[in-house]
Amino acid sequence: MAQERAYVATCREAMTRQVDGARHQVVAGEDVSGDGAGAEVLGRYLRTRARRMAEEPDGPPFFGRLDFADSEEAGDHRRQRYYVGRRRVSEHPAAPPLVIDWRAPVSRTYYQASARDPRGVAARRRFGWAPGSHGAPEDLTGLEDEHLDRAAAHDSAASAIVAAEIERPRLGPMRDIAATIQPEQDDLVRGELNESVCVQGAPGSGKTAVGLHRAAYLLYTFPERLRRGGLLIIGPNRTFLRYISEVLPSLGEVDIAQLTVEDVVARHPVRRVDPEEAAVLKHSDRMATVLERALYARVAHPVESIAVTDGSYRWRVDSSELARVIDEVRATGVPYAVGREHVRTRVVALIQQQAERRAGPRSVTWARRTGRSKPVAALLEAAWPVARPEEVVARLLSDPAALEAAADGVFDAGEQRALLWAEPPRSERSAAWSVADMLLLDEVAGLVERPDGYGHVVVDEAQDLSPMQCRAIARRSAFGSLTVLGDLAQATAPWAAGSWREQLEHLGKARATVVPLTTGFRVPAAVMEPANRLVRALGVDVPPARSLRHDGELTVSAVDDLAGATVAAVRAALDREGSIAVIAADGAVAALAQALRAAGFETATAEEVGTAKRVSVLPATVVKGLEYDHVVVVEPAAIVESERRGLHRLYVVVTRAVSRLDVLHTRPLPEPLAG
Numbered sequence: 001m002a003q004e005r006a007y008v009a010t011c012r013e014a015m016t017r018q019v020d021g022a023r024h025q026v027v028a029g030e031d032v033s034g035d036g037a038g039a040e041v042l043g044r045y046l047r048t049r050a051r052r053m054a055e056e057p058d059g060p061p062f063f064g065r066l067d068f069a070d071s072e073e074a075g076d077h078r079r080q081r082y083y084v085g086r087r088r089v090s091e092h093p094a095a096p097p098l099v100i101d102w103r104a105p106v107s108r109t110y111y112q113a114s115a116r117d118p119r120g121v122a123a124r125r126r127f128g129w130a131p132g133s134h135g136a137p138e139d140l141t142g143l144e145d146e147h148l149d150r151a152a153a154h155d156s157a158a159s160a161i162v163a164a165e166i167e168r169p170r171l172g173p174m175r176d177i178a179a180t181i182q183p184e185q186d187d188l189v190r191g192e193l194n195e196s197v198c199v200q201g202a203p204g205s206g207k208t209a210v211g212l213h214r215a216a217y218l219l220y221t222f223p224e225r226l227r228r229g230g231l232l233i234i235g236p237n238r239t240f241l242r243y244i245s246e247v248l249p250s251l252g253e254v255d256i257a258q259l260t261v262e263d264v265v266a267r268h269p270v271r272r273v274d275p276e277e278a279a280v281l282k283h284s285d286r287m288a289t290v291l292e293r294a295l296y297a298r299v300a301h302p303v304e305s306i307a308v309t310d311g312s313y314r315w316r317v318d319s320s321e322l323a324r325v326i327d328e329v330r331a332t333g334v335p336y337a338v339g340r341e342h343v344r345t346r347v348v349a350l351i352q353q354q355a356e357r358r359a360g361p362r363s364v365t366w367a368r369r370t371g372r373s374k375p376v377a378a379l380l381e382a383a384w385p386v387a388r389p390e391e392v393v394a395r396l397l398s399d400p401a402a403l404e405a406a407a408d409g410v411f412d413a414g415e416q417r418a419l420l421w422a423e424p425p426r427s428e429r430s431a432a433w434s435v436a437d438m439l440l441l442d443e444v445a446g447l448v449e450r451p452d453g454y455g456h457v458v459v460d461e462a463q464d465l466s467p468m469q470c471r472a473i474a475r476r477s478a479f480g481s482l483t484v485l486g487d488l489a490q491a492t493a494p495w496a497a498g499s500w501r502e503q504l505e506h507l508g509k510a511r512a513t514v515v516p517l518t519t520g521f522r523v524p525a526a527v528m529e530p531a532n533r534l535v536r537a538l539g540v541d542v543p544p545a546r547s548l549r550h551d552g553e554l555t556v557s558a559v560d561d562l563a564g565a566t567v568a569a570v571r572a573a574l575d576r577e578g579s580i581a582v583i584a585a586d587g588a589v590a591a592l593a594q595a596l597r598a599a600g601f602e603t604a605t606a607e608e609v610g611t612a613k614r615v616s617v618l619p620a621t622v623v624k625g626l627e628y629d630h631v632v633v634v635e636p637a638a639i640v641e642s643e644r645r646g647l648h649r650l651y652v653v654v655t656r657a658v659s660r661l662d663v664l665h666t667r668p669l670p671e672p673l674a675g
């Protein structure tokens, strides 16, 4: 321990010098004279680097050590030794590192070596640190060695330090798992950048953790490709994004976009709420067909030929020839705006051929002028006009004839009525758009012009994406890859996926492999049992989950007074360590929060998720992806009947519990919970 603590001190000194060095370089970089633009770029780079280093939260400099077996061939009998930490620590850039980054290729061995397959490792050492440590040497509290070269070596799952990490009380935002990534998780984290993968994971199997660590790994391993192309994390809602927001910074990545799909496609403030029937139709992929037709309904065969004056000449192009150009360009399938330019170019080429046959060569300037000439511009305006998504969608949703023409054979009359706006706006400028309308606008915008894409997109809770949301993501990752994370059993959206194959097709990655994760790191066995009964009742095709945790308590109480029983349950829970969530049907939350406040408890709302308040009162619809040591579920029957996929919702709710689950009910329990 004394030696290791001394090593901690050495690392900390080196880290301080690293940060100071980066700051010093900023000062030096700003003084670089000569090429002003270059100096500015350099200055910006150095400032960013210094800011990053200063922003990175300081924590223990390392969490593990690998001692390789003696390598005799090299005649080197000193054991090769590596410390593994959240990032590289070195005394100066050229010196061998004191600590290697967990993402470096050598670190892979740290996660993958086992007694069965030691990979040259003699011993793996895990370090235990005081909770919340900033890395002071005295915070190093324990160490544990696995001798992989000895027959009796045990599995990493049997490590007390790993077990303590998995069972530690939860409070505040989600944390990284760099110190304890399991081999099957590591395989996913380190997958190739070009390969899209889909993880079907049981609740608490580490999907979110894997997705975030994969993002950090990819940024480290392919910095050029990803900093240029960009990396995006998509999560289900703001509450969730707040909860996960500190994981990437703790892994040294501070500038990653973390958005909801709604953020990704936002173009206008949301000022309308769709009735469910309209929303479901707008989220379905049939809508894509209708929108494409609506956009291309603007393309028409010209009725007249055109004539362009060129000095003393007049060149004509026949309407039938123009029609052929339009059809051919349409058939190439290029985006609408590109198609419009292709039509222009081809019409100019037809005119140029005539002109050159009769009057000799024409210049590029001539071609450009002809392309902008009144007759050609008028032709384009009539046959392939400029399209603005707002105009196309507003017309479709307010003009029954336009909708009927575009939706013929796709939506029946009743569905068309459901789609039409009750009060059409005077123009699309005054239109009040709904959340789903943004998807329609995005779809049309994507047909008009390809959006900028990302090099890699991590999509969490992907089982809930609608086909139209998937398409919005597919457009942005057409030339990149995806990490798709989710659990079909937790699908609660009315349009949620029935199978991963279908979902992956909508996401444009039909060939991605689907990998199951079935070991639960959150939900204890006592809670997993009723949860697995719920899964069976849902009838979805997912492998059953196995809990790694044998602790955990489940209590089910029939009560008379829900508010009173909730207050009592919270009071009892506060005697134990960790976070507490009271979860109820959305409509019941306000009253429960009121009762808890009246009893003197300070409670956090969904907006305060990730802060350190111990008791939260949350509607069932926002808890996806979150976790609490102690969960009090209030009136499961009300949660189930609040929505169409209420039983799926209940499954989400009960699987938030890390250690203890209290179920309070006045009404009969939903069948699978009753056991």
Ligand SMILES: Nc1ncnc2c1ncn2[C@@H]1O[C@H](COP(=O)(O)OP(=O)(O)OP(=O)(O)O)[C@@H](O)[C@H]1O
Pocket (backbone or CB within 6 Å): 165, 166, 175, 176, 177, 180, 181, 182, 185, 201, 202, 203, 204, 205, 206, 207, 208, 209, 210, 487, 490, 521, 522, 624, 625, 626, 627, 655
């Ligand atoms: N290898 C690991 N070591 C320690 N903790 C882990 C490990 N893997 C996962 N965990 C912890 O287990 C909990 C659940 O992980 P995570 O939220 O990523 O699961 P999930 O599959 O996304 O769950 P859900 O489907 O319920 O959203 C988290 O607290 C996470 O830190």
